Each structure stands twice: as structure tokens, then as C-alpha cells.
Amino acid sequence: MTTIASDLPDHWPSISNWITFLLALSCGLIVANIYYAQPLVGPIATELRLSPQAAGLVMTMTQFGYGVGLFFVVPLGDLVENRRLVVSVLALGAVALATAAYSTHPVPFFAAALCVGLGSVAVQILVPYAGHLAPERIRGRVIGNIMTGLMLGIMLARPLSSFIASVSSWHAVYAMSAAIMVLLALLLRQTLPVRKPQARLGYGALLASMLHLARDTPMLRRRALYQAGLFGAFNLFWTTVPLVLAGPDFHMSQTGIALFALVGAAGAISAPIAGRLADRGWTRPATAVAMLLTSGGFALTLIAAHGSSLSLAAFAVAAIAIDFGVQGNVVLGYRALFMLGAEHRSRLNGLYMTTFFLAGAAGSAVGAWAYAHSGWTLAAWIGGLLPMAALIYLATE
Structure with missing residues (x-):
């Protein structure tokens, strides 16, 4: 039987170490998608024949998509069942990463980069979700542990993508992450408790x-x-x-x-x-x-x-x-x-x-x-x- 986390977090007695680790790992893997491209701007721009001015869009489009998602997608965590929302956003990110991996022209790559940023906001759905699962007495500790995973994802993404690109190509970085997002979505769908918000607002409201x-x-x-x-x-x-x-x-x-x-x-x-x-x-x-x-x-x-x-x-x-x-x-x-x-x-x-x-x-x-x-x-x-x-x-x- 599927576990359902109450919208009142203090009714949730505890959060297991396994779930905490899974959420920390997930946040690190997801947020890394925003930063993989940072050291790869040069080879991406060269292969896609981008001008020096347009090369900056490689990161800008991803960050813009992330910013849009923060304001328009993350609030849905107060309206939509959280596990389903996370899996849906991860699916969008996986498709976008796969599209970027096989792009050979600027327009599809930039569209994919925008959606990579949009799909990466799944991490900001998981953080408050963890706050719901954790009882008040240990909420700060749980959020801190999960943020450790997130920050390691940010810090390790750049050297990891540089290494993979040096032995293969920048396409391999995106293809690898697309596969990871698919596996992660399946794992989270099978593992995370359901959390149904109590809000009855429409999206506009x-x-x-x-x-x-x-x-x-x-x-x-x-x-x-x-x-x-x-x-x-x-x-x-x-x-x-x-x-x-x-x-x-x-x-x-x-x-x-x-x-x-x-x-x-x-x-x-x-x-x-x-x-x-x-x-x-x-x-x-x-x-x-x-x-x-x-x-x-x-x-x-x-x-x-x-x-x-x-x-x-x-x-x-x-x-x-x-x-x-x-x-x-x-x-x-x-x-x-x-x-x-x-x-x-x-x-x-x-x-x-x-x-x-x-x-x-x-x-x-x-x-x-x-x-x-x-x-x-x-x-x-x-x-x-x-x-x-x-x-x-x-x-x-």
C-alpha cells in the first residue's frame, strides 16, 4: 500500500536515512544539469558555429529556463501531488538533455537548453517536499543534509563534465545525464511517499x-x-x-x-x-x-x-x-x-x-x-x- 505523507508535517513521525540520502543524491544529480555546460561553452560554440557573442547563450538559456521554472513550476508543489510533479518535471528534463545530446544546430540546442533549466527545477520541488516529511525537531538537520547533496552536485558538475568531454565529447555529457534522469525518475516514482497538498486554488489564483x-x-x-x-x-x-x-x-x-x-x-x-x-x-x-x-x-x-x-x-x-x-x-x-x-x-x-x-x-x-x-x-x-x-x-x- 502506498504511503501518504500528511500535509501537516509534524504528523509524520520521522524520515528514514534512506529517503534522506535518496533526496540528497537526487538533488545533486538534478542540479548538476544546470552547470555541466559551463566549462563546455567553447567546444559547443565551435561545433555549433556560434559567434563569440552567441556563445554566452549556452549558459544563459539554461539559467533563464531555471528562473522561469522557479516562479511558474515550483509553486505547483502546493497544488499538485508532489511525487507525480517531480517525475513529470524530470521527464521533461530527460527529453531536453537527450535533444541537446543529439543537436547539431543552434536552434534545437538552445530550445533544449531552455528546457534543461526548466526540468532542473525538480530539485526545488524536492527541498520543500523534504521539509514536509521531516518532523519539526530535526527539520533543519534533514534540509542541511539534502542541501549538502545539492551543493556537491553544483561543485562537482563542472570538473566532471570537463573530464567526460576530454575523453569523449560534450554530446556524451548530455546523453549520460539524460539516462541518469530517466533512471532517477523511475526510482523516485517507486520509492517516495505520496504527498497530496490540501490547497484547492486554481493555478492563476x-x-x-x-x-x-x-x-x-x-x-x-x-x-x-x-x-x-x-x-x-x-x-x-x-x-x-x-x-x-x-x-x-x-x-x-x-x-x-x-x-x-x-x-x-x-x-x-x-x-x-x-x-x-x-x-x-x-x-x-x-x-x-x-x-x-x-x-x-x-x-x-x-x-x-x-x-x-x-x-x-x-x-x-x-x-x-x-x-x-x-x-x-x-x-x-x-x-x-x-x-x-x-x-x-x-x-x-x-x-x-x-x-x-x-x-x-x-x-x-x-x-x-x-x-x-x-x-x-x-x-x-x-x-x-x-x-x-x-x-x-x-x-x-
Whole structure:
């Protein structure tokens, strides 16, 4: 008999370690689809005969599709049975990945890239779903464990796709992920408990209600803006640092830059730590520490002349500190928002993610602009000031 998770999460006695692991693994595998293409822009653009200006669309279309899905698909978790919704979105992602794998012309590839981003929002349906399954006493810990899987997916996607493309081609990366999404959809369909939301709204009313939630939920606005400052700094760092490392001071190869990105993956350990701190009621001081760590990471990169061993070590420590702060803070935000009620949890997640996702996109653009105009120093100052602005806002809480 199929298990049904109540819409009142505290009636759900516990969540098994197997389900927690499966959700963490799923989130990592799904979110990786957004980042596989980042180191493959060059070979994709060459094979599809894209101009340098159009090459940027390889990532932009995927991110745009993800942003659209955050606002228009993720809120359906408050309306549609969650397991069925996740499987449907994964199916769309699998078809899109397969289409991208066999594309030889720009138009079908860009259409597929858009749908890859749209299909990847399944991860943001699973996160609030986990919040429903986990009882209140361990909700922060469960969300933290699942976010560890998600962050490892983000960090490992780029070096993994670089390695596969080096021994085969970029087509193999998309084909591999398409097959994984099919298997994952079948596994989740057979394993996850059913969760039927209690909402009886129509889709239009559901979207309209998000405006009321944004207006009437101070906690949502605060947590979204806190994370916007940190995630903008995070994207600024990871957009700009590869340019610094590949530049005349460090002369690092793409393989070296990929290995450097693996260093940042160590910051993923902050997610379960942040979840446990939140469960103990220490959300506010932990938020302040996350902001200070993120800002301090940028300061570290300015202590030594670029090109030296000390400078490279400082960048590595900064990557860990920034990732530690940003990933810890996003879990603290989830824990706070998921305490506000089960009936609109997916809509809160959609608004939360959309806000700081847009800030992250802006951070990438600002970082590239700052580096082009005044080098890393200006980029580091901007990146360090964003978390400090969030800290000043936190002081008014």
C-alpha cells in the first residue's frame, strides 16, 4: 500500500536515512544539469558555429529556463501531488538533455537548453517536499543534509563534465545525464511517499497568492534579501576567479581551474552544520557568522601579490570560506521559512529562490564588468561589501 505523507508535517513521525540520502543524491544529480555546460561553452560554440557573442547563450538559456521554472513550476508543489510533479518535471528534463545530446544546430540546442533549466527545477520541488516529511525537531538537520547533496552536485558538475568531454565529447555529457534522469525518475516514482497538498486554488489564483505572500511575510523578505547579498557575492566570485587564475599572474590551465573548483566543494559541509544550529534556535547568530565568513573570504584574496604561492593559498581558503557562508545561510533561510506553514511552503520556496537567483545573475554580470574595468581588486571590494550590506540589514531585525 502506498504511503501518504500528511500535509501537516509534524504528523509524520520521522524520515528514514534512506529517503534522506535518496533526496540528497537526487538533488545533486538534478542540479548538476544546470552547470555541466559551463566549462563546455567553447567546444559547443565551435561545433555549433556560434559567434563569440552567441556563445554566452549556452549558459544563459539554461539559467533563464531555471528562473522561469522557479516562479511558474515550483509553486505547483502546493497544488499538485508532489511525487507525480517531480517525475513529470524530470521527464521533461530527460527529453531536453537527450535533444541537446543529439543537436547539431543552434536552434534545437538552445530550445533544449531552455528546457534543461526548466526540468532542473525538480530539485526545488524536492527541498520543500523534504521539509514536509521531516518532523519539526530535526527539520533543519534533514534540509542541511539534502542541501549538502545539492551543493556537491553544483561543485562537482563542472570538473566532471570537463573530464567526460576530454575523453569523449560534450554530446556524451548530455546523453549520460539524460539516462541518469530517466533512471532517477523511475526510482523516485517507486520509492517516495505520496504527498497530496490540501490547497484547492486554481493555478492563476496560486500565482496571484505569491504576491500576497511576498507582501505579507516579513520573514520571507528578510531571508531572501540576506541570501541575495551572499549569493550575488558567490556568483561574482566564481564568475571572476577563473579569469584571474587563467590570467597572466597564475597561468592556470582549464584542468587546474577545475581542480581549484573542487576545493570550494569543501564548503558544502556547512549545510548540515547550519541545519543543526537552526534546530537549536541559533539562526540569527549563525546568519551573522555566515555573512562575516563570506565577506572575509574576499578580504583574504587581497593580502598577497597575485601569482605567489601565498596568494593562491589565500584564494583557496577564500573559496572554502565563501562557499561555507553562502551554503550555510541558504539552509538557515530554508529552516526559517519552512516553519511558517505547510500549505504555502512551495510558493515560499519559489519566491525565496527566484529572489536570490536573480541576485546571483546580477552578481555574475557585475563581477565580469568590474574585472574588465579594474581587475580583481574592484571585484573583490564589491563582493566583500554585498555580505556586509546584508549584515547591516540583519542588525535591524
